[in-house]
Amino acid sequence: MNRRPLFLMSCLCFGFAFLYVPILSMMFFSFNKSRLATVWGGFSFQWYGKLFANDQIIKATVLSLKIALTSATFATIIGTMAGIALARFRVFRGRTLFTGLVTAPLIMPEVITGISSLMLFIMMAEWIGWPGSRGFTTITIAHITFSMTYVTTIVQSRLSSMDVSIEEAAMDLGSKPWQVLTDVTLPIIFPAILSGWLLAFTISLDDVVITSFTTGPGNTTLPILIWSKVRLGVTPDINALATVIVMVVAVGVALAGYILHRSEKRREKDIQMAIAANT
Amino acid sequence: MTYGVTGMLRQWFHLKGWRKSIISIPYIWLVAFFLVPFIIVIGMSLGVRTSTSPPIGFAAEWPYVTLENYGRLFGDSLYVRAYLISIYNAAIATALCLLLGYPMALCIARSNRSWRNILLMLIILPFWTSFLLRVYAWMGLMGSNSWFNKDLTAFVNLFLPASQAFKFIPMMNTNFAVVLVLVYSYLPFMILPLYANLENLDGTLNEAAMDLGSRPYQVFKDITLPLSMPGVIAGGLLVFIPASGELIIPTLVGSAADPMIGRVISDEFSAARNWPMASAVAVALLVMLVLPMMVYSYFEARAQAGQDGKP
Numbered sequence: 217m218n219r220r221p222l223f224l225m226s227c228l229c230f231g232f233a234f235l236y237v238p239i240l241s242m243m244f245f246s247f248n249k250s251r252l253a254t255v256w257g258g259f260s261f262q263w264y265g266k267l268f269a270n271d272q273i274i275k276a277t278v279l280s281l282k283i284a285l286t287s288a289t290f291a292t293i294i295g296t297m298a299g300i301a302l303a304r305f306r307v308f309r310g311r312t313l314f315t316g317l318v319t320a321p322l323i324m325p326e327v328i329t330g331i332s333s334l335m336l337f338i339m340m341a342e343w344i345g346w347p348g349s350r351g352f353t354t355i356t357i358a359h360i361t362f363s364m365t366y367v368t369t370i371v372q373s374r375l376s377s378m379d380v381s382i383e384e385a386a387m388d389l390g391s392k393p394w395q396v397l398t399d400v401t402l403p404i405i406f407p408a409i410l411s412g413w414l415l416a417f418t419i420s421l422d423d424v425v426i427t428s429f430t431t432g433p434g435n436t437t438l439p440i441l442i443w444s445k446v447r448l449g450v451t452p453d454i455n456a457l458a459t460v461i462v463m464v465v466a467v468g469v470a471l472a473g474y475i476l477h478r479s480e481k482r483r484e485k486d487i488q489m490a491i492a493a494n495t
Numbered sequence: 496m497t498y499g500v501t502g503m504l505r506q507w508f509h510l511k512g513w514r515k516s517i518i519s520i521p522y523i524w525l526v527a528f529f530l531v532p533f534i535i536v537i538g539m540s541l542g543v544r545t546s547t548s549p550p551i552g553f554a555a556e557w558p559y560v561t562l563e564n565y566g567r568l569f570g571d572s573l574y575v576r577a578y579l580i581s582i583y584n585a586a587i588a589t590a591l592c593l594l595l596g597y598p599m600a601l602c603i604a605r606s607n608r609s610w611r612n613i614l615l616m617l618i619i620l621p622f623w624t625s626f627l628l629r630v631y632a633w634m635g636l637m638g639s640n641s642w643f644n645k646d647l648t649a650f651v652n653l654f655l656p657a658s659q660a661f662k663f664i665p666m667m668n669t670n671f672a673v674v675l676v677l678v679y680s681y682l683p684f685m686i687l688p689l690y691a692n693l694e695n696l697d698g699t700l701n702e703a704a705m706d707l708g709s710r711p712y713q714v715f716k717d718i719t720l721p722l723s724m725p726g727v728i729a730g731g732l733l734v735f736i737p738a739s740g741e742l743i744i745p746t747l748v749g750s751a752a753d754p755m756i757g758r759v760i761s762d763e764f765s766a767a768r769n770w771p772m773a774s775a776v777a778v779a780l781l782v783m784l785v786l787p788m789m790v791y792s793y794f795e796a797r798a799q800a801g802q803d804g805k806p
Contacts, residue, residue, distance in 0.1 A: 221711070224605070227598035228614075234595070234679065235621050238632035241643070245635060254641040298521035308518055317525040323784060325740025327757045328777045331764055332532035335774075338549050339535060361528040364521070394513050422625050425742050439627055446627065446747060450635045458628045465624045473616065 239462060246455035254450060263456035273441065273457065280421055280438040283352060287359035288417035294360065295367025295416070296409055300397070302368065303375035321365045330429030333358040337430065350432030358430040359420040366419065367412035374408035375401075407476075414472070540564055540774035551770045564775035574759065574776060578783065581756040584670060585739035588677035589685075592734050593727065595678070596685035600726075601719070603686075604693035615690065622683045630747050633676050637666040637748065672748040673755065677738050684737075685730040692726025693719070728791070736784055756780050 246264075250257025267273060298318055301308070308314075321329065337347055337354050347354055382404070386396045402409075424439045431440060445454055541560035545552040553559045568574050603614045621629060636643040644663050652660040666672050696719065704714045742757035749755060754762070756776065764773035 224598050224602035227595065228602040231595055231599040231682070232617060235618070235682065238636050238679070239621065239624070239629070242628070242632040242635050252640075254635055254638050294521045294524055297517045298525075301518045301521065305514065305518065310522070314518075314522055314525075317522075317529060321529055323736050323788070325737070325742075325757060325777075325780065325784070327740060327742045327760050328536070328781060331760065331773060331777060332536045333528070335535045335539065335549075335770070336528070336532035342549070357528055361524070364524070368521075397513075418623055422627070424627055439625065442625075442627055442631075443743075446631050446634070450631070450638060454631065455635070458625075458631065461628060462624050466620065469616075469620060469623050 242455050243459045243462065246452060246459040248452050248455075251452065263452045264460075266453055267456050267460070270453075272436070273438070276436050276438045276441040279352070279435065283356050283359060283437060284417050284420040287356045287363060287420045288413050290356075291360045291364040291416040291420075292367050292409060292413040295364035295412060296371050298364065298368040299371030299375060300401070303372045304401075318365050318368050321362045322369070324362075326362075326423075326425040329358070329362055330426040333361070333426065334429040350430060351435035354430045354432070355427050355435070355437070358426050359416075359423060362426065363416035363419045366415050367409075370408050370412045370415070371405060374405045378404060536774045537778055539771055540778050542771045542774075544769050544771050549770065550768050564771050565779070567772065568775055568779055574756075577754055577756045577759045578780075580670065580753050581739045581780075582783075584673050584677060584755060585735050585741075588674050588681065588738050589731050589735045591674070591678045592682050592685040593731065596682055596689060596730065597727075600686045600689035600693055603690055604696075618683050618686050618690075626680060627743060629680055630676055630744055633672070633679060634667070634748060637672055637675075639663040639665070639667070667748060668750045670750060670753060673745050673750075676744050676748055677741065680744065681734040681738055684733040688729040688733060689723065689726040692723050692729075696722055732788065732791075736788075739784065740780060 245254060245256070247259050247261070248255075248257055249260035249262070298314075302315065302318065333354075334350075337350060341347060378401075383396050383400055386400045387393070391399065422439060424443050427437050427440055428443065431437070436444075442454060442457065445451065539551055541562070541564070542551050542553050543561060543563070544550055599618075603611055603618070606614060635641060638644060640663070644666065648661050648663050651664065655661070666675075700718050700722075701714050704718055705711075709717070739755075740757050741755060742761055745755040745758045746761070749758065757780075760773050760776050760780070763769050763776060
């Protein structure tokens with residue numbers, strides 16, 4: 217029997233066209249000679265040249281990368297802790313509130329998270345005089361808060377699908393709980409932690425709404441810069457910038473996929489060799 | 496090496512209760528930077544607007560708080576209308592995502608293993624590229640002199656008498672544009688949970704039904720669809736909830752006359768500098784989003800309990 221009938225295949229093709237045509241069209245028009253972003257006027261690389269000569273864009277990119285690296289790292293550390301607490305510590309005081317606090321940022325509309333963070337920073341400045349101005353620190357704190365819960369979700373689900381008997385075996389062999397965590401649990405869930413970090417990194421790098429509320433004058437991240445330009449309409453230099461970003465992301469994702477695939481294969485091979493050696 | 500810094504750390508954690516610090520660090524962080532800000536928002540929604548900086552204060556005499564902002568919320572048709580438009584747009588977008596995403600997820604789940612990973616990768620790839628730029632890509636397509644608009648206009652005009660023919664289709668800054676871009680942006684959120692669910696369905700059930708003489712659409716209606724309901728609900732929530740609070744899409748491609756609620760919150764806060772009102776609108780939006788989820792999880796828990804109770 218044909219498991220993929222014509223109807224399903226055509227829906228899939230239509231869906232992929234729907235997903236990719238806008239992006240491809242945007243990339244195509246980045247090579248447009250004309251100032252009008254949507255009317256073809258001949259082939260040109262001029263917008264790319266202007267892009268790389270633009271200090272503002274370079275500065276914003278550097279700031280975005282700094283914030284994303286810092287916030288993803290802290291979000292991964294704190295988020296992993298929360299994931300371990302939820303998956304391994306069955307009972308502790310305030311667990312219900314903790315579970316709520318971990319899931320709430322996932323459903324909170326970004327505009328509300330943004331406004332509430334800004335209000336917090338303003339109130340703190342009134343009461344304790346910190347933060348004096350908004351910028352790198354405030355953006356990073358807000359990003360950590362909402363991306364750590366994604367890390368927690370990933371780590372928690374990996375831990376609950378993991379075989380507890382390995383940890384129990386280590387305990388039986390005399391490991392302290394803390395040793396079990398560092399020597400057994402963390403290495404096993406490392407791929408989950410890594411994908412949590414990647415997700416936190418991209419969320420931070422991509423964020424517009426929360427950043428726009430928690431940033432101050434002079435601290436423009438790349439998405440905020442794009443946001444302020446895009447609100448004025450479609451321009452070919454944004455098309456060029458978008459093309460560069462899409463290409464970087466596509467290459468990055470393909471590379472990460474390739475590395476993951478290879479390490480998986482190597483692990484399978486190791487396991488098979490271990491089995492073969494034991495029989 | 497073990498007796499170096501790591502050894503000391505281990506010693507410290509062992510003595511002082513590392514377990515406690517693993518719980519308390521994320522706990523304190525979330526309370527300080529998520530719960531407290533939200534309580535501030537609730538507090539502000541009960542305050543009054545002032546001309547000081549920050550533009551907020553409380554009433555001078557007892558009970559100091561006021562429900563005036565919530566009164567305006569229900570009294571002023573602007574807000575009621577914005578809530579209704581948000582729910583309407585998000586609901587239509589969710590339904591369209593389901594209509595397009597379900598067959599896509601089913602088709603991917605039924606592909607062979609090597610194809611499956613490639614197709615999934617192609618679904619996820621746009622998700623990794625910037626959300627903002629995906630919305631921007633549609634701004635380029637929908638503009639009145641873009642190739643897409645011209646082709647679409649020509650196509651629509653085929654069905655219209657020459658006297659009523661369009662010059663172009665007015666797509667930008669309409670609710671139609673908002674729904675279209677919502678579907679585009681959130682489609683992967685519908686496909687992924689559906690795929691995860693459909694992939695785990697037991698294929699032998701389908702074969703058994705076919706062997707017993709069911710027609711393909713009957714198999715789908717009686718077996719696949721009911722079994723995939725958890726995936727449908729998960730995908731539906733993942734699309735509906737962020738879509739109804741969306742700010743970027745209505746700001747870039749939506750109409751200013753019929754704003755969605757996210758845009759109303761942002762405008763009240765930044766342009767009108769009416770922080771108490773923005774807070775009240777935000778609290779009401781959250782209640783609107785959380786209530787159906789709580790009702791759903793209540794009934795799910797009851798159904799679960801009912802199933803467990805059976806002998």
